[in-house]
Amino acid sequence: MDTPLFSLDKVSFGYASGEPIFRDISLEIRAGEKVCLLGANGSGKSTLLKILCALIFPVHGRFEAYKQEITENRMEDDHVAKEYHRRVGFIFQNSDVQLFTTRVWDEIAYGPLQMGLSPQEVHQRVEDVLDMLNIQNLRERSPHRLSGGEKKKVAVASVLVLNPEVLILDEPTSGLDPKTERWLTDLLLELNRKGRTIIVSTHNLELAHVISTRSLVLSESHELVCDGCTRDILENRELLMAVNLIDEYCHVHGESEHTHRYTHG
Ligand SMILES: Nc1ncnc2c1ncn2[C@@H]1O[C@H](COP(=O)(O)OP(=O)(O)O)[C@@H](O)[C@H]1O
Numbered sequence: 296m297d298t299p300l301f302s303l304d305k306v307s308f309g310y311a312s313g314e315p316i317f318r319d320i321s322l323e324i325r326a327g328e329k330v331c332l333l334g335a336n337g338s339g340k341s342t343l344l345k346i347l348c349a350l351i352f353p354v355h356g357r358f359e360a361y362k363q364e365i366t367e368n369r370m371e372d373d374h375v376a377k378e379y380h381r382r383v384g385f386i387f388q389n390s391d392v393q394l395f396t397t398r399v400w401d402e403i404a405y406g407p408l409q410m411g412l413s414p415q416e417v418h419q420r421v422e423d424v425l426d427m428l429n430i431q432n433l434r435e436r437s438p439h440r441l442s443g444g445e446k447k448k449v450a451v452a453s454v455l456v457l458n459p460e461v462l463i464l465d466e467p468t469s470g471l472d473p474k475t476e477r478w479l480t481d482l483l484l485e486l487n488r489k490g491r492t493i494i495v496s497t498h499n500l501e502l503a504h505v506i507s508t509r510s511l512v513l514s515e516s517h518e519l520v521c522d523g524c525t526r527d528i529l530e531n532r533e534l535l536m537a538v539n540l541i542d543e544y545c546h547v548h549g550e551s552e553h554t555h556r557y558t559h560g
């Protein structure tokens with residue numbers, strides 16, 4: 296079997312300010328997978344994604360990507376860090392964190408310019424990605440004045456322009472209208488068909504169903520309680536209730552008993 300793209304071996308992590316979040320988490324992700332990270336608010340989805348993106352680092356245990364151990368020390372090498380972030384693209388939940396220029400075209404060109412590509416190559420790549428995402432109309436706009444959906448498109452463009460092998464998206468559809476959500480899921484599925492590895496965090500079970508074949512489930516106490524086929528996990532109501540991804544209560548109106556189901560935000 297091929298070696299995993301990402302491998303966490305007994306990884307523990309805690310933010311400097313507080314209690315440990317993860318204890319002894321182990322998992323592997325292979326190239327070409329489409330994986331969903333499912334968990335309620337505060338379960339640790341963003342934290343785990345940031346470890347995969349080498350934005351934060353395990354306190355104990357080992358995190359490997361591309362057969363190399365990823366440590367803070369290693370990522371201090373600018374060349375290594377740039378190459379890693381080119382290969383592994385991260386799309387933040389909040390696009391405002393990601394966007395920092397005053398013009399969409401410059402926003403998308405920033406990464407390729409940082410890579411040291413020639414002006415012609417940068418120009419070509421930016422135009423290609425504007426065409427691909429059908430956002431030529433936004434090219435002269437200020438990213439910060441766009442709608443939420445448009446911001447997300449520009450954030451996705453600024454990552455796709457680097458042609459990453461892995462796309463990691465933190466709650467990508469939160470705050471998007473249904474049409475933009477559909478646009479994004481179609482795009483991700485198409486990229487996955489072309490060989491890209493897709494890792495998406497969400498508490499939206501419908502999105503998990505559409506976007507992934509495998510799901511990793513985090514409990515509210517930050518434990519990886521399940522790693523399996525998304526279809527099976529979505530049918531496991533007991534599990535989904537235990538991790539607060541669905542809430543169910545039974546009550547009686549007159550003669551009949553009703554079960555109500557909510558998905559949690
Ligand atoms: N920068 C931070 N400093 C301290 N604690 C944090 C920080 N970010 C997140 N946490 C805590 O880590 C836990 C997991 O948070 P997070 O990864 O953001 O969960 P999720 O993305 O699933 O909502 C929560 O208890 C949260 O309060």
Ligand SMILES: [Mg+2]
Nearest residue numbers: 340341388465
């Ligand atoms: Mg989060």
